[in-house]
Amino acid sequence: MEQLFPSLSILSLLLAFGIALVAGFVKGVVGFAQPLILISGLTLFLPPELALAGLIIPTLVTNAMQSLRHGPQAAWASVKAFRVFLICGGITLVIAAQMVRVVPEAVLLMAIGIPALAYAALQLGGLGFSLPRRSSKVEAAVGGIAGVLGGLSGVWGPPTVMYLTALGTPKADQLRVQGVIYGAGAVALFFAHLASGVLRADTIPFSILLILPAVLGMWAGGKVVDRIDQVIFKRATLVVLLLAGANLIRRAIF
Template identity: 55%
Template sequence: MEQLLGLGSLLSLVFVLIVAVFAGLVKGVVGFAMPMILISGLTLVIPPEQALAALILPTLLTNTWQAFRQGIKSAVRSVVEFRWFLLSGLVLLVLSAQLVRVLDPRVLYGLIGGPVALFSIMQLAGWKPKLGARTVRLDTAIGSFAGFIGGLSGVWGPPTVAYLTATNIPKQDQMRAQGVIYGLGAVALAGAHLQTGVLRAETLPLTLVILPCALLGLWLGFRVQDRIPQVVFRRATLVVLTIAGLNLLRRAVLG
């Protein structure tokens, strides 16, 4: 079984499944971070390209659940409201995804770890930017940057979360918007990597195996979010993401 999934041992498989549950749990609580946790955790036991393929389906389906948790009409409203962010992000995501097969793994580690560590450390330090009202220009600029990073690494959460937080969007609206933005981005990511060959018959079994674990974690996270103050769990998540991002940067520098 482990050989079929591209893993070296049963212990590696157990580790991957635990990472998937934890990633889903954190996402259910704070609305983001699943790709970052998955790519940071999975690359400890498998190559970054295989880890990127493994996170595609869990990211797609968990974001679909999150986007539609408050109903179809609310999700459609978020699509309309964030149309320029989505359009620019999807275009850059598809374009940058073409670079995955030609980049050195250490470059990819740096591109993932840098934004993760920077965002997490700044948030833990108390950085809370205030941008005022959203504009088409801001939506397009931040969406393009998030899409570019997402196409390369499967991680487009930090710039999106920072932007939504800075514009003071209410919690439930932000959770739904994140689900819509990440969900549509995951559709584009899946399509792009079907073309690049990252998502193929050899990498599909692993993403299917971790999918139920990610969904279980998301369900648990939603239950926690409904009962426990979110600020405590978000801070804990940022600590984990800081460690994960710094570890990826270490691997980018030291190999």
């Protein structure tokens, strides 16, 4: 193991394995937050670029699993329904990924954390925000924002979750749609960071290593989500979003 990852200690690898397991479990329950947990946890003891590389391939694999949970036909229907979101997000993600080394980390973290925290806090406090119907313009804007954040940090969950929650999307549909959106973003992220140099010969093996714990965690989380109703699911989603946003703001400040 030390020969394969000469720059990482056994302790660092075990910690990374544990963080990936927890991230996969949370994703299995609420359908998102795996990249948030991975990037937040891994950057505590790893360089940001290696942490970003580490989350890319596990995210690709688990999102494919999530989007195909109800079969290819259901996944394709979600692709067609949210094609505006996917196209806009994909374009901005690829462009933003090329700027990953020049944007200050604190600015990026605050840009993700503040909206996520504010939205979740308002929803949990009873000041609900909802969209009566879908709008192509709103969807394009949210998709574009999600793509920028995803390209820079590997994290595009908060804008997507806020949008789907505001639409009142049913649990099963939301999980599948999130998987499709995040899966398409993960593919774009993979190729974008092959081009940016974040994914390369010395970082890809680390990312591959984290697939197994992420998948195991997601499997366990899936067993939990099947037992909870729509109200509990939405509340759990908002709590995770609140904590994720608060953690990102904390990292930006300190």
